[in-house]
Amino acid sequence: MDERELIARVRAGDGAAERALYDAHVDRVYRLAYRLAGDDELARELTQDTFVRVFERLGSFRGEARLSTWLHAVATSVVLNGLRKAKRFRQRETDLDEANAISGGPPPAEPDLKRRLAQAIDRLPRGYRTVFVMHDVEGYTHEEIGAALGIETGTSKAQLSRARGKLREALADFAGEWVS
Amino acid sequence: MTGDRFERLLRDAAPDYHRPPETPREEMWRQIVEARARRRMLVQRRWPYWGLGIAAVLALGIGIGRWSARGQQRTETAAGRVANEPGTLAYRVAAAQYLSRTEALLTGFRTEARAGSPDAQVAAQARDLLTTTRLMLDSPAARDGRLKALLEDLELVLAQIAQLPADSDKEDVQLITRGLDERSVLLRLRTAIPAGPGPVRMQGAL
Numbered sequence: 001m002d003e004r005e006l007i008a009r010v011r012a013g014d015g016a017a018e019r020a021l022y023d024a025h026v027d028r029v030y031r032l033a034y035r036l037a038g039d040d041e042l043a044r045e046l047t048q049d050t051f052v053r054v055f056e057r058l059g060s061f062r063g064e065a066r067l068s069t070w071l072h073a074v075a076t077s078v079v080l081n082g083l084r085k086a087k088r089f090r091q092r093e094t095d096l097d098e099a100n101a102i103s104g105g106p107p108p109a110e111p112d113l114k115r116r117l118a119q120a121i122d123r124l125p126r127g128y129r130t131v132f133v134m135h136d137v138e139g140y141t142h143e144e145i146g147a148a149l150g151i152e153t154g155t156s157k158a159q160l161s162r163a164r165g166k167l168r169e170a171l172a173d174f175a176g177e178w179v180s
Numbered sequence: 181m182t183g184d185r186f187e188r189l190l191r192d193a194a195p196d197y198h199r200p201p202e203t204p205r206e207e208m209w210r211q212i213v214e215a216r217a218r219r220r221m222l223v224q225r226r227w228p229y230w231g232l233g234i235a236a237v238l239a240l241g242i243g244i245g246r247w248s249a250r251g252q253q254r255t256e257t258a259a260g261r262v263a264n265e266p267g268t269l270a271y272r273v274a275a276a277q278y279l280s281r282t283e284a285l286l287t288g289f290r291t292e293a294r295a296g297s298p299d300a301q302v303a304a305q306a307r308d309l310l311t312t313t314r315l316m317l318d319s320p321a322a323r324d325g326r327l328k329a330l331l332e333d334l335e336l337v338l339a340q341i342a343q344l345p346a347d348s349d350k351e352d353v354q355l356i357t358r359g360l361d362e363r364s365v366l367l368r369l370r371t372a373i374p375a376g377p378g379p380v381r382m383q384g385a386l
Contacts, residue, residue, distance in 0.1 A: 019209070027203050034200035044204060048211045055216060060340060060355050062362065077351040114193045121197055137194045150351075168186055 003067050010058055022051055025068065028138075029075045035133050036079055037086070038122075046082045050075040069147045076148045080130065113174055120170035128163035135160050275321060278312050279373045282334060285309060286366055289341060293353045298344070306341035313338055330368050337365060 001009075001020065009017035029050050034043035054074055061070055121129060130149065134140040135156070140148070142156040149156070285305050292298040313335045322328045340356045360366060 022209060022212070023205070026205055026208065030203045030208070031200045035198045038198040040201065043200070044208055044211070048208050048215060051208075051212050052215050052219070055212075056219075056343065057340075057355065059336065060359055062359075073351065077349055081349045113189070114196055117189070117193045118197050133197070136190060137197050164186075164190070167190070171186075171189075 004063070007058060007061065007063070007067060010055070018055060021054075021067075025071055026051070028072070032072075032075065032134065032138055033079050035137055036083060036130065042082070042086055046079045047075075049082065050078045053078060065147065069144070072144065072148045073150070076130070080126070113171070116171060116174070117167065120167050123170070124163050124166055128159050128166065131156050131159040132163040132167075136164075275316065275319075276373065278309070278316060279369060281305075282309050282313075282338070283366065283369050283373060285341075286337070286360065286369065290357055290360065290366070293357050298341075298353060303342055303344050306338045310335065310338040310342050326368075327372060330365070330372055333363050333365050334369070 001017070006017055006021055010021055026047065030043060030047045033046040033050075034040065037043045037046065050071075054071055057074070061067070121132065124132060131145055134145050134148070135142065142153045142160075145151070145156040146153045151159075285302065289298055289302055289306075292302065313331055316322065317328070317331050317335065322331060337356060337360060340359070344352060344356075
């Protein structure tokens with residue numbers, strides 16, 4: 001079934017076509033949601049929300065772009081908005097946890113390099129982190145990132161370069177271990 | 181850290197960043213099906229209450245229009261416009277008011293969309309007007325091909341606005357405004373609204 005036929009059948013309410021569309025795209029949407037959320041439950045919610053919206057709005061898809069481009073634009077919008085809301089919620093929880101924490105315990109052990117890298121990625125500004133995860137972790141092209149985020153390809157490249165620069169700075173204290 | 185070594189580190193370590201488990205396809209699909217069913221049920225339950233008042237007024241207007249038009253000699257214009265068909269004040273008042281309200285809503289929506297996210301009140305008004313639009317599609321107005329096409333576009337746009345969640349994002353709103361622009365909905369709507377000062381106008385599509 002080609003893309004145009006699939007869209008027409010989904011618009012006509014064909015359940016099998018809906019499932020085929022879901023099967024074709026769900027992995028990539030879930031993977032991106034999970035990479036950005038770092039939490040299975042939240043990633044599932046965001047993926048589900050994405051497909052509910054996609055089915056609701058397929059009627060407004062005019063076919064100027066590929067379906068996958070449009071679908072990933074919806075997905076990134078849902079994921080980034082969902083993460084903003086989740087962050088606000090978690091920030092309140094963290095504040096409470098910190099207030100309740102017992103101080104004076106032993107300092108945490110030095111995390112290994114991968115863990116430090118993960119923490120450094122988590123601390124990147126939102127735009128840099130999104131582009132870094134999409135490109136360097138999930139393998140999206142700059143063209144795909146540009147289309148999904150509504151930014152120029154050049155902006156995507158610049159943000160990736162700045163993200164890598166910040167990661168390099170954050171991991172500078174590992175330099176001794178790496179420089180031969 | 182040298183550039184090469186850093187690049188290697190990223191290449192080796194990045195795939196481990198929040199490594200996803202296998203996609204829970206079936207569980208998520210079940211949730212999606214349930215969520216969509218819940219939304220459909222919610223919309224159906226709300227329908228009878230939305231815009232009941234305006235729908236009743238329009239229905240009355242159309243009814244009076246049809247009744248009073250019975251027996252009246254029809255004068256078909258070249259365009260075969262609906263204007264002369266009902267030939268009644270009540271019908272024209274109701275239809276002109278509907279078109280004017282829809283134009284006001286869509287103009288306001290576009291203005292608010294530029295400034296940010298539209299007010300939740302806009303979605304409520306869109307639901308009211310959606311009821312009326314569907315009534316209009318069943319009325320003699322829909323016999324005019326041009327007006328029917330406009331009403332169908334309005335139905336789609338109003339349905340999209342009516343379904344906008346309270347926390348709608350920029351992309352949601354942009355999709356709707358893009359649809360409005362691409363189909364020249366506002367321009368066609370303004371052309372269809374009768375010209376003139378009074379509530380009942382003698383030009384335009386009606």
